[in-house]
Amino acid sequence: MAIRDIVKWGTPVLHAPARPVERVDDGIRSLLRDMLDTMYAAPGIGLAAPQIGVPLRVIVIDLSVGAEPRQLIQLVNPEFVSRTGEQKDEEGCLSIPGYGGAPVRPEHVRVKGLDPQGGERVYEGSELLARAFCHEIDHLDGLLFVDRLSPLKRDLLKRKLRKRSKGDDWF
Numbered sequence: 001m002a003i004r005d006i007v008k009w010g011t012p013v014l015h016a017p018a019r020p021v022e023r024v025d026d027g028i029r030s031l032l033r034d035m036l037d038t039m040y041a042a043p044g045i046g047l048a049a050p051q052i053g054v055p056l057r058v059i060v061i062d063l064s065v066g067a068e069p070r071q072l073i074q075l076v077n078p079e080f081v082s083r084t085g086e087q088k089d090e091e092g093c094l095s096i097p098g099y100g101g102a103p104v105r106p107e108h109v110r111v112k113g114l115d116p117q118g119g120e121r122v123y124e125g126s127e128l129l130a131r132a133f134c135h136e137i138d139h140l141d142g143l144l145f146v147d148r149l150s151p152l153k154r155d156l157l158k159r160k161l162r163k164r165s166k167g168d169d170w171f
Ligand SMILES: [Zn+2]
Pocket: 092, 093, 094, 095, 135, 139
């Protein structure tokens, strides 16, 4: 188990699609443990493997940040089964510390994937949980919440981020 460095906006691995996992083995279970340690230490409510520099389709979500074991979700190769409705609320990202934005997201989602034992799992989520699924699965497609903002807000924020990522305090 280990807390890994979280890579920041501008790092190529965050802006490229991640690869599907071929087999859920001990390597993937060890990756999941590192992702949990890193998410809880941050602290955050979700993390995708590319955020620790690993280009694989693996996500973890825990809205209780470790307080409620039943809320922990660990999914390999997650895919949407359905996305319905619409919501818009403030989001942040551990890879873009200090900035936020409110992208439009579905209100309700169903997501399927594999659990740490390789078994099929289906989850449903509304409100914050739906946003968390969308945010983390976006990471697997190389998208950050910034990319989902209106063109005006997106360009403004990207200009700030470009400046910031050249500064000393970003990494
Ligand atoms: Zn994020």
